[in-house]
Amino acid sequence: MSKKRRIVSIVVFAVIILAILAGIYLLGKPQPKAEDLRETMRDAVLHEYMKVSLFGIKDVNPSLISAFAVTGILTVFALICRIFVIPRFTEIPGKFQMVLEALVDYFRNLGKTNSPEKHKLLSAYVFTAGVYIFVGTMFELFGIQAITTSGVSISLPAPLADINGAIAMGCMSYLFILFGGIANNGIHGFLGTIKEFSLPLSMSFRLFGALLSGALVTELVYYASFLSYGVPVIVGVLFTLLHALIQAYVLTLLVSIFYGEVSEKKLQKPKKRKRKSKAIVATDNTAENNTEVNTENSTITPEVSK
């Protein structure tokens, strides 16, 4: 009885849905597209037409608005945490405290492992960069609307899907590495950073390319009408989530690796001495070599005994 009923109800629902779909197909002729796919793609990269007015001061790319929005959201979040959550931290962490601690701990460890000597500022920087990239990319998913100067409503893209935002991020990271190199290693750090002159370019365009391509793929899926049922839910969310995680991870890792490299104290003088001693050993006879080995052993043993 119940089985029959179930089958009947499924059939009824299927018939109703099919009828509605047929109605949609028969009654509504698809509207002529307001915008051309090629034009949308071109504008997503170049932002020639879709500009948003920034408080009437200047027409900017929509991603700058997104960037400000992300900063606002994160500021509110941080303030709420600071006022309501952090004073109530307990020795045995609760769930939310656990999340915050894991987040902070992850970036601290990232800084510590890649730059064991100086990592205080680096950890704070990668923390901010990671959170900004992740939240900024996830921001795209909410589809918050903005009105362009031409009066069209668009959903705000990720801040870093814009060339300006990506360049800002990449160059700031590079400047941060440069600053770390100079502060910790002087001229050697400066030269070590300058040597990696392609780094700001690669970092900027990696971010730009990855995030823009994510947005474009989602857009393309929307444009193909047979793919626009159900598929964008998976593709859009999954791509955004993956990009958010991967790009946050890659940029923070790169910054901490390069920072660690340039801020590492170079032990150049002992190396030179070693080379000299090797040369002496090579030219002198073996007896001297033996005595040197002995002295080396004698210097090592007290350390071992300690």
Added chain:
Amino acid sequence: MKVPLNIDWQQILLHALNFTILFAVLYFFLYKPVKDFMEKREASYKQQHDEAEQALADAKKTKEEYEAKIAGAEEEISVMKSEAGAKAAEERGKMLEQTRQEAAGILETAKKRGEIEHDKIIAEAQKEIADIVTTATEKIVLSADVKKSYDEFLKSAEGNTKNE
């Protein structure tokens, strides 16, 4: 000058400004307090650990001290025990000797008393026999019937022996 890809320097700087503000906000409101809290907790746990280790070391030290003390006490006890044993043995020997002497004395007096009693009994018996003999003789003398008196003497002697 037309920059490729419509790069706008002003917007780049705006992005940079945005990020700098975000950095300051996140650092002072989120990262630093959480980090401080974690460091404080780590320090407190480290302190606890150090304290516990110190207490453990102290306990070990005291334990060793007490063990040494106990070993000393045990030795002392064994010495005292052996001393006490020797003393007790001596005492026992003395007592035994005394008891033996006492016992010998008692035995001696008992023997003496026994002898006196024995002598006394014998003397009494002799006296009785003498009495019987006199009464018998008297009777014989008085009756003059020799045969009868002889019989009577025998009877009385028999009765006496029976009585005794």
